[in-house]
Amino acid sequence: MRPRNAEGSGLRSPRRLRWHLRAFLLLALFLPRATSLAEEGGEVLVAWRSPVVEVEARLPWLPADPELAARLRETALAALARFVAEAEAQRAALLAEGIETAGVPWDRRSRVEIRFAAPCCLSLLREITDYTGGAHGNTAFESLFWDRERKAVVGLDALLDLAAAKPALDRALEEALRREKHRRGFPLTGDDRDIFGRPRAEADSVFTLVPDRRPGRAVGLLFHFPPYALGPYAEGSYRLFVPAAGFAARLRPRYRPLFADE
Structure with missing residues (x-):
């Protein structure tokens, strides 16, 4: 254009x-x-x-x-x-x-x-x-x-209580990575975990909110990882989705309405 x-x-x-x-x-x-x-x-x-x-x-x-x-x-x-x-x-x-x-x-x-x-x-x-x-x-x-x-x-640790939410978020990210690697034909192996990083929710994580069909509401978080972060360069970038149900209870009161069910 x-x-x-x-x-x-x-x-x-x-x-x-x-x-x-x-x-x-x-x-x-x-x-x-x-x-x-x-x-x-x-x-x-x-x-x-x-x-x-x-x-x-x-x-x-x-x-x-x-x-x-x-x-x-x-x-x-x-x-x-x-x-x-x-x-x-x-x-x-x-x-x-x-x-x-x-x-x-x-x-x-x-x-x-x-x-x-x-x-x-x-x-x-x-x-x-x-x-x-x-x-x-x-x-x-x-x-x-x-x-x-x-x-x-606002960082991830200000959006939610990261210390309390981290175990569940990390498990959700690991599972999302396993599914995505399987979908791409790159099964997750022990070597991958040793050579490359594991997806983790940190205060400086790169994340975005995923919009719901309802305006102004979100259904979860999308974590963004560049090439080499979670696998060889040939695998490209990874964007891992974590549904709000996995962390809703740990949201700060100010931002809880963004993910409300009602």
Whole structure:
């Protein structure tokens, strides 16, 4: 989809124009040769390209949550700036050794997606793919559960009593992994558990809420694991679902209504 221009995208609003100007100035500070900053299909798109590196970040348009939007924007721009700096530094080091660098450029793509929305909170997932040379690229996940009223990030240990819920969550994750590996034709073995990590519910776990058919309600949690976390690269990423019944009794009172049965 082609980015909409200011005349056709609703950017005539002074507030939107100010937002885009601030974002562009911040982008210029990090990436002086930026080639694109636009609103595209309800997203904010940041893209930059050179013979050495290509980067792109897509962020959701969040006019009702300016604090969250600013946080996501600053995080994305800082990450892109670091990646570009690393690529440029590697190029300089290779040139200093007399090695030409006409190969495939480094590449990073990231996208933040709203996975669950309710009046009180938002659950978002950032998926990052990058290539820095080698046989294949890499994938990573980051999640953010945002309390819209408190304007704060909520970790898994703030969503529920993690110490009490952890044994049941860990068992549910192990069972979900066993089923998923069987479905993919990769039976879970003892070697897998020894070589690769086991799925565990931790305070810094990457998780998103899974929406119910009822607006603003969730049926469980989805835990996201990148390649290599739970198996060989060829198996890819794993997304393991834990139904709310497995942890509902351990939810903090503030967030219990999100998973209510009634």
